[in-house]
Amino acid sequence: METFDVIIVGSGPAGVSTALNIHRTNPELADRILVLEKARHPREKICAGGLTRNVEIQLDELGISIDVPYVAVNTVRFKYGKGVLDIYEKGVSKIIRRDEFDAKLAKTVVNRGISLREEEEVTDLTRDRDYIIVITKSSKYKAKVVVGADGVRSIVRRKMGFPAGRKLTPLCLIETPVDANQTPEFVYKMFTFDLTYVPEGLQGYVWDFPCIINGRTYLNRGIFDRSLSPKANLREILKKALNKRGVNLDEYRLKAHPEREFDPKGIFSVPNVLLVGDAAGIDPLIGEGIPGALEYGKIAAHEIVESFEKDIFSFKNYKRKILSSRLGKELKMYLMFSNMLYGPRFKLTFSLLWNDAHLQRLLMHSFMRLDNFYDNKLRLMGKLLKHLFKSKKLPKIVS
Numbered sequence: 521m522e523t524f525d526v527i528i529v530g531s532g533p534a535g536v537s538t539a540l541n542i543h544r545t546n547p548e549l550a551d552r553i554l555v556l557e558k559a560r561h562p563r564e565k566i567c568a569g570g571l572t573r574n575v576e577i578q579l580d581e582l583g584i585s586i587d588v589p590y591v592a593v594n595t596v597r598f599k600y601g602k603g604v605l606d607i608y609e610k611g612v613s614k615i616i617r618r619d620e621f622d623a624k625l626a627k628t629v630v631n632r633g634i635s636l637r638e639e640e641e642v643t644d645l646t647r648d649r650d651y652i653i654v655i656t657k658s659s660k661y662k663a664k665v666v667v668g669a670d671g672v673r674s675i676v677r678r679k680m681g682f683p684a685g686r687k688l689t690p691l692c693l694i695e696t697p698v699d700a701n702q703t704p705e706f707v708y709k710m711f712t713f714d715l716t717y718v719p720e721g722l723q724g725y726v727w728d729f730p731c732i733i734n735g736r737t738y739l740n741r742g743i744f745d746r747s748l749s750p751k752a753n754l755r756e757i758l759k760k761a762l763n764k765r766g767v768n769l770d771e772y773r774l775k776a777h778p779e780r781e782f783d784p785k786g787i788f789s790v791p792n793v794l795l796v797g798d799a800a801g802i803d804p805l806i807g808e809g810i811p812g813a814l815e816y817g818k819i820a821a822h823e824i825v826e827s828f829e830k831d832i833f834s835f836k837n838y839k840r841k842i843l844s845s846r847l848g849k850e851l852k853m854y855l856m857f858s859n860m861l862y863g864p865r866f867k868l869t870f871s872l873l874w875n876d877a878h879l880q881r882l883l884m885h886s887f888m889r890l891d892n893f894y895d896n897k898l899r900l901m902g903k904l905l906k907h908l909f910k911s912k913k914l915p916k917i918v919s
Contacts, residue, residue: 521653521660521661521662522554522659522661522662523651523661523662523663524552524553524554524661524662524663524664525549525552525553525663525664525665525828526542526549526552526553526554526663526664526665526666526667526824527553527554527555527556527652527654527661527663527665527666527667528553528554528555528556528666528667528669529556529642529654529666529667529668529669529670529674529675529676530555530556530557530668530669530670530671530674530797530799531555531556531557531561531622531625531626531629531636531638531669532565532622532625532669532671532797532798532813533622533625533797533809533810533813533814533817534669534796534797534798534799534813534814534816534817535555535667535669535670535796535797535817536555536622536625536626536628536629536817537578537582537796537813537814537815537816537817537818537821538667538669538796538816538817538820538821538824539553539555539629539632539634539817539821540582540584540628540629540632540634540817540821541582541817541818541820541821541822542821542824542825543632543633543634544581544582544821545821545822545825546825546828549825549828550632550633550634551633551634551635553634553635554635554637554661554663555629555634555635555636555637556637556640556642556654556656557626557636557637557638557639557640558639558640558641558642558670559638559639560638560639561619561622561623561626561627561638562619562620562622562623563619563622564618564619565618565619565622566618566691566693566775566776566777567618567777567809567810568615568693568727568729568740568742569615569616569617569618569621569729569731569740570593570613570614570615570711570729570808570810571586571590571613571614571615571616571621571810572612572613572808572811572887572888572889573611573612573613573887573888573889573890574811574887574888574889575810575811575814576614577889578811578814578815578818579814582628584624584625584628586614586616586621587624588616588617588620588621588624589616589617589620589732589735590614590615590616590732591614591615591706591709591730591731591732592611592613592614592709593612593613593614593615593709593710593711593730594608594609594610594611594612594709594710595607595608595609595612595708595709595710596609596612596710596711596713596884597710597711597712597713598712598713598714598715598873598874599712599713599714599715599716600714600715600716600870600874601716603874605873605874605880606708606710607880607881607884609881609884609885609888611888612884612887612888613711615711615729615730615731615740616731617731617732617733626638640656640657640658640659641656641657642654642655642656642670642675642676643655643656643657643675644675644679645666645675645676645679645680646679647680647792648662650664650792650833651663651664651792652664652665652666652680652792652793654666663792664792664828664833665792665793665794665824665827665833666680666792666793666794667793667794667795667796667820667824668680668793668794668795668796668799668800669796669797669799669813669817670799671797671798671799672688672777672778672779672780672798672799673778674795674798674799676793676795676799677795677799680790680793681790682787682790682795683786683787685780685783685786685787685801686780686781686783686786686801688778688779688780689744689745689746689747689778689779689780689781689804689807690745690754690776690777690778690779691724691742691743691744691745691776691777691778691779691807692742692743692754692755692758692774692775692776692777693740693741693742693743693774693775694741694742694762694767694769694772694773694774694775695731695733695738695739695740695741695772696738696739696741696767696772697736697737697738698737698738698739699737700730700737703730703737703739705728705729705730705739706730706737709730710730711727711728711729711730712727712728712729713725713726713727713806714726714727714728714761715870716761717752717757717760717761718861718862718866718870719866720752720757721747721752722743722745722747722752722754722757722862723745723746723747723752723858723862723863724743724744724745724746724747724807724862725743725744725806726741726742726743726757726758726761727740727741727742727743727744728740728741728765729741741758741762741765741767742758743757743758743761744806744807746779746781746804746805746807746858746862747862755769755774758774779798779802779807779809780798780799780800780801780802781801781802781804781855782800782801782802782803782804782812782851782852782854782855783801784843784848784851784852784855786800786801787839788800788838788839788842789835789836789838789839790835791833791834791835792833792835793835794820794823794824794835794838796813796816796817796819796820797809797812797813797816797817798813800816800842801851802851803851803854804851804854804855804858805854805855805857805858805861808887811887811889812847812851815845815846815847816842816847819838819841819842819845819847820838822841823835823837823838823841846892849892849894850886850892850893850894852894853886853893853894853897854893857869857893857900860904861873868904868907869904871907872903872904872907875907876903876907879900879903882896882900
């Protein structure tokens, strides 16, 4: 049985960030890290693929450039019925394909001297005194520390005694070929969030993201619902939305994937084991996972390096470090804002967003890591109270 100091289960952004941040903080640990991946890169990952400026900043810190095909986005469009709100912010996002992006990250891990074993699916984990035994379909390993970076259905989470947590939330998408010269998302370099269907029970939005697949222009079109008690028929709402765009859902392969919403009351570690990325919980406002995954990895890496320095692997402070970090504070604010935007206060909250240029800019800058949403909490609440007594209204929904 091979023994490693650290085994990271999963080689997506969270797992790669953990490995590279350990390497960056303590290079001597690099040859004692093993990353396990159940598939082989490039592998399909169901995702809209938005990389905000936040992601670029973190990749820069790790010495990684985005050299995969992407579509640059400078405008975020919100739709409500026939009403349209465009917010311009140069460099707000780059839309990539996750199979290409994740493969690039995995290659970087190998190039930094960290062992990555692909097509090595973990089937079980057990505890053996001060070690964790990791069992795959072909091998057995022992590690002082295991990182669960294996996504929303994390086997590390299931096997190591973590509570089930909140109900998983769904997203569904299709990819439709388009003429870039005739498609607003390409012409105006924008992506679209359509909130028209929130009054019908959808606690989320329908999206249109421009992307490049095998050199051809497509729209990644889907639906996100963060409802913990679904009231909306996602397929029917998506079908209705696509019909308005001249697209027949039945002619395309519908891809579906669950997400785990961040829960500040959740459990993120047990002795010798840490959770990162989707296994821990992501942004509940728009379901954006990549920036948070990279930040989780950075926090986990520092915790792991410190644990080896002190020879203490309880990780009892890991949750506190997450909640006190920029990531944790922002996720708590996104949770609060999503409860307002997708709940009974939808009209109040969305009409404030529709009419308040400062809030629009703050939201964009928060996702780009140019400002902090949580630093403006009191101002946001004041705006909501003030807005409550004003007569501004949402644009009327026209079917």
